[in-house]
Amino acid sequence: MELSRGVYLLRAAANVTLVTEPEVTLFDAGSSHDGPRLLKQLQAIGIAPDRIQKIVLTHSDWRHAGGAHWLALTSGADVFSSQPAAAILGQHASPGKLRTLRATLLGRRAPPVTPSILRDSDEVAGFRVIEVPGHTADSLAFFRPADGILVVGDAARVAGMDILPPNFWRSSSELTGRRSLAILAQLPTEILIPGHGPAYRLPQRALRAVAGPPGFADSLITRREQRVHSTRRS
Ligand SMILES: [Zn+2]
Incomplete structure (x- = not known):
């Protein structure tokens, strides 16, 4: 589905965003079983695999990164991620373990990849990199000022008219996640593309509602840190 000029939402285990300009880039790669399904969708848009230049995670x-190995091999594209994500994705599966085998068969584990590292405020394929820890410590979002496209992965969830913070039982830190949403709420976003489900047009108000007033998450984090300090002292 074309969301905006040259911006497409592709279906896989998680959303994959295709951006065709200035260079053909995929944001996320689906699971390790999604490669052929993604290539079929790209073909329908007229994109041959060897035109993919970047895979940004x-x-x-x-569900988001498992397909990166196969897609990079097939297309010759370069893979990019945050530093902590690269550390995880570069690990070799320990051989002979039943759990690893099962995970591989289910598409939950793929051969290692070695992404190039992206940091906050870097630029990749015309998008600004924003570190958005919370759902995982290794999460990144990507914003393109030219047309207000914001790719957030699982840093935010879309539920009807609402935007929700990451699932707290699956997240490394809910408060950090809210602080990340507060950062995203400040951007002049036209279309927010989450990791799952439909895109959300003009999300600023919904993002502000979930992030709370300016400085809210920060004040909660500070209060919690003070509490931890005082319990340690007593
Ligand atoms: Zn996800």
Whole structure:
């Protein structure tokens, strides 16, 4: 589905965003079983695999990053991720373990990849990199000022008219996640593309509602840190 000029939402275990300009880039790669399905969707748009130049990962979860190895091999594209995601994705599976085998068969584990590292405020394929820890510590979002496209991975969830913070039981830190949403709420976003489900047009108000007033998450984090300090002292 074309969301905006040259911006497409592709279906896989998680959303994959295709951006055709200035260079053909995929944001996320689906699971390790999604490669052929993604190529078919690209073909329908008229993109041959060897035209993919970059595969940019929002975080290291298998639904988002598992397909990176296969897609990079097939297309010759370069893979990019945050430093902590690269550390996870570069690990070799320990051989002979039943759990690893099962995970591989289920598409939850793929051969290792060695992404190039992206940091906050870097630029990749015309997008600004924003570190958005919370859902995972290795999460990144990507914003393109030219047309207000914001790719957030699982840093935010779309539920009807609402935007929700990451699932707290699956997240490394809910408060950090809210602080990340507060950062995203400040951007002049036209279309927010989450890791799952439909895109959200003009999300600023919904993002502000979930992030709370300016400085809210920060004040909660500070209060919690003070509490931890005082319990340690007593
Ligand atoms: Zn996900």
